[in-house]
Amino acid sequence: MTREIVLNDLSDLAQVMDRFPVDDRVPVSMALVPVVNGPSNPQAIELLDATARDVLDAFRALFDADRQRRAAAKDDVARCRQHREAAARATNVAVRLRESARQASDLAATALDARARGEAEAIAARMGCLATEAETHATLLQRKADALAERGDIKQLLAEERDQEMKMEMQETLALAERHLDARRYEEARRLLDSLVGISSVPDLSRTFRTLQNRLGIVKVEAAQSALREARRCHRHQPAAALDLLEPLDLQGLPEELVRHLCGLWLEACRRIGLMGAVYYRAGFGSGAVLMPALDGTWEVVSSIGPRRWERGRRFAPQALRGARALAPIGSP
Incomplete structure (x- = not known):
């Protein structure tokens, strides 16, 4: 990549002198590859080797320190989960105690025996105290867990765990x-x-x-071809069965010739089920519907095919079906 430089006087030249090689030497700051300063000899290689060992040792020390930090952070993640589990258990204990205290209070108010009422009242008070103690434990444990979860290293480890879990789920889904x-x-x-x-x-x-x-696209074509073969075998004597095979097909992405055969056979099967007064509405290439007149003056879908497939029973006003044409049943005069 080049950059245009405009020089107005010699002072401008002095400011950019370091951009140009002198005696075929490129300044270190502009070199695209490391510049070897000095002769190449065994002493230079020995110095380079020593420097490389120092850099590698520094990296190993950094790597070991991070590994130790991760181990400590994983222990803290485990403690965070333990605190949350303990807080949940304490909360459940508190809920059970509160409910039992309420029942004991009800008994204290309705028991027939005066002694039983007194004992129930004392038990209700004791349960209330225990419930308060359990709630306090739950609050303290949850605070400890929240404090750990707010640490940056803990957040990173938890995010990595979630990513790994998501990846494993995706792998299982792909395998299935x-x-x-x-x-x-x-x-x-x-x-x-x-x-x-x-x-x-x-x-x-x-x-x-x-x-x-x-592979899905290939299987999709094969499934459509199989449905076409089955529908061809039964459409003459069992047109409804042929429609059940053809209607659910996803025609998007299929070869055009295959789509034409599927739609043509579907339309022929519709004509063979003997629908008097039906119309055929073409919603686009590879998409259409056959409708019958309803008592309220609308048109009701009895069969459809293609990406814009309409469910059976859906109704449309006549003005919404401009371009629809009569569908004469096969065998009609």
């Missing part, structure tokens, strides 16, 4: 999705892969994720 793909279960694999939000931030797993996504 792969098993579904091996078994050609497209929908199950798709739902699992769609659930992996943020996996792109995990470099170790993003490559596997992309590989499975590519």
Whole structure:
């Protein structure tokens, strides 16, 4: 990368002299690689080796110190969790004691025997004191846990643990999705892969994720082709069964020719179920619906296919279906 320099007089030249090599020597501050000052000889190599050992020793000392610090911080993380667990137990004890104290107070007010009323009242008071003591313990323990959790090193370790747990969960999800793909279960694999939000931030797993996504596309095409074959076999005598096979298909991303065959067979199956007065509305390439007139003057969906698939029973006003055309049943005059 070059930079233009404008010199107006000799004083300007003096300010930039260090930018230019003198006797083919580049200033150390501008060198792109380390500059060797002095001759290369055994003494220089020995000095370099000694300097390198000093740097490595400093790094090892720093690494060991960090490892010890991490070990101590992990112990504090364990103490933080112990405090929280103990606080939760104390809180549960307090809740049980408060409830028992309330029941004892009720007994003290309703017992038939005067002696029983007195004993119940004393027990209620004792339980109240114990509940207060348990609540105090819970508060103190929670404060200790919160104080530890606010430390920077503890926060970092907890964040690292959460990241590791998330990574393990993602690995398990990827493994399960792969098993579904091996078994050609497209929908199950798709739902699992769609659930992996943020996996792109995990470099170790993003490559596997992309590989499975590519496999998902292949399995999707295979599933659509299989549904097409099955629907072709049954659409003449069991058109409703053919519709059940074709309607749920996700057509997005499929080859156009395959989409045309699927939509064409779906429309033919709709014509074969004998819908009198039905209309066909094309919502775009690979997307359409067959509707029947309802008593209230609207049009009700009886079947649909494609990305803009409408559920059966949904109704539309006639003006919302501009371009719809009559669907003549097969075999009608």
